[in-house]
Amino acid sequence: MADPKTISNSCGLLDELTTLARENNYIDPSLFGKYAVKRGLRDLDGRGVLVGLTEIGEVNSYIEQDGKLVPAPGHLIYRGIDIEDITQGYLSDGRFGFEETTYLLLFGKLPTQEQLTNFQKLLGEKRKLPDDFVRDMVLKAPSKDIMNSMARSVLALYSYDEGNPDDTSLTNTLRQCIKLIATFPSLAVYGYQAYAHYHSNQSLYIHTPQPELSTAENILYMLRPDSKYTQLEATLLDLALILHAEHGGGNNSTFTTHLVTSSGTDTYSSIAAALGSLKGPKHGGANLKVVKMFEDMRENIKDWKDEEAICDYLTRLLNKEAFDKAGLIYGIGHAVYSVSDPRATILKEYAAKLAKAKGMEDEFDFYTRIEKLAPQVISHSRKMYKGVSANVDFYSGFVYSMLNLPLELYTPIFAIARISGWSAHRIEEIVNAGKIIRPAYKSVAERREYTALTAR
Known part of the structure; x- marks a missing residue:
């Protein structure tokens, strides 16, 4: 057991260091205006600063009238198709749409029936996690936050990659992204089951994902003790996944994907970084x-x-x-x-x-x-x-x-949806072989002379 005096001294030192950190990192807010810094990469009127181009997603909330931008009902567009048309299209057929939407985001066009069937089959085949992964990487280190559990699992999948995990070729990146899209429901649900069992003393349920089920159905199947759900429940969860799948390149987690991908790093590091961004209460939380x-x-x-x-x-x-x-x-x-x-x-x-x-x-x-x-x-x-x-x-x-989803899974559900958009944007960054993203920061610190240790 730790010595109370040691703890007290440690806390006192930490308080002192906290004060130093706060005092010596504060920047006068007026300087941001003086140097025309657009905080949060946003203009004063709230619009984002243009930092890139994309064909994947578009967010429209203004129309131009007499040379001025006028607020208008919002539109969300995936690969040139309005989200309202996408949802009406598959719902009118009485089927699930997340897999079709994922195909659209990744490959830029709506699939034919044969292409959709083959893609659904591919996702079904890839849903199973590597042997012993759940035991060794999820159950042995349960986390109180499922987003952290997912990020750790994604990074661990690097070690289980059957090919070259650092290969950033388009073919290899696509293979890795499809695997992550397929396994994200399991990473989230198993992470929650481990938390519920080890931290909340609930029964442990580990249901194997079913390849013939949709992403939304698999989430409910794996989560619920009896694996039962209604068609309406699965349809609404599927709809929620589609609406969260993409939101343009400028949202924080997707921009993170572009940013980290531009450094040339591997897919697992890029997606884990995006998960860290989405976890924040100002974003996915x-x-x-x-x-x-x-x-x-x-x-x-x-x-x-x-x-x-x-x-x-x-x-x-x-x-x-x-x-x-x-x-x-x-x-x-x-x-x-x-x-x-x-x-x-x-x-x-x-x-x-x-x-x-x-x-x-x-x-x-x-x-x-x-x-x-x-x-x-x-x-x-x-x-x-x-x-x-x-x-x-x-x-x-x-x-x-x-849907009786536990609170701990709300943000992970967002991640299960957004992995489709993140993957599409990672692929877009790789295909266009852009420069490493490196915006400018201006130093406003005063110049000082070095003082010898004995003279401080």
Whole structure:
């Protein structure tokens, strides 16, 4: 057992070092304006700074009128095809669409029936993890955070690669990416099962993925003790995966993929870095905040139909007087979208169907009421350069809760979807053989002379 004095001295030293680190890393915010630094690579009007070109995904939220950009309903486009057309296309056929969407993102065109069948079969064959991998890499070192578990597993797969893991040729990269796309559901679910067993004392279930099932079906099959699910549940999870699969090259985790890939490193390192980015609460972890915020709302708002009480709570949120006191209404507003987030619009429609099937219409109505009132409260309380609307996180957390998915898997589900987009962007970076990405940072430190140790 550690000596209490040692711990106390160590903490005191750490406090001292923390103070030094804070004092000597602070930069006067006015300097960012002085040197025209676009913090977060964003212009003052909220648009991203153009740093690259892509054919994979496009996010539109403005139209041009009289030479000016005017906010408009958002559109998300995969390889030139509107996401609304993609979802309507496969849903009208009564089938799952994530595998088709993945093919589109990777190869730039919609597959024929034969191409789709062959691709689905290939993914099915690649879903199984290497022998003993689950025992040695997942169960023997269970993590309390599934995103960290997934990142560690991805890096470990480097050692299990049957070819040359450092080969960045297009053929080898494609082979590695398809394997990761196929195995991500297992990495996420097994990571959760290990956590639930070793950290929460629950029974351990390890179901082998079924090659004939879709990605969404396999997630539910492996996660649930009885492996049972309804068609509607699988359809809604499949839809959520499609809506999260891609969002242009500028989102943080996809840009991370481009950034790390540009250095010439291996696929596993690139995807593990993207997972680290997505884990952040400002990125993939946002839907968790929405769910927890709503839990707090239920405790503090007795009548879900009382709009005055709702507005009062939302105002207290903005004033840092409620929930986590961060001054944010989670799930409302987006860095790009203003009038509407097309992903939220699509997900909302099908969330209503699942809510009806689950007997949760009152809760769904509560969500829609918040969606309507939050922009009004924000507009009244704050000055904004653009409007705000519900983003995809607003409804995805509600959908996952209706599917009885554990909170620990919310962000990993996002990763299972986004690995398709990350893979497409890694391939695009490799095909175009761009330069290593290296933006400029200006030093604002004063020049000083070196002082001898005895004179300090």
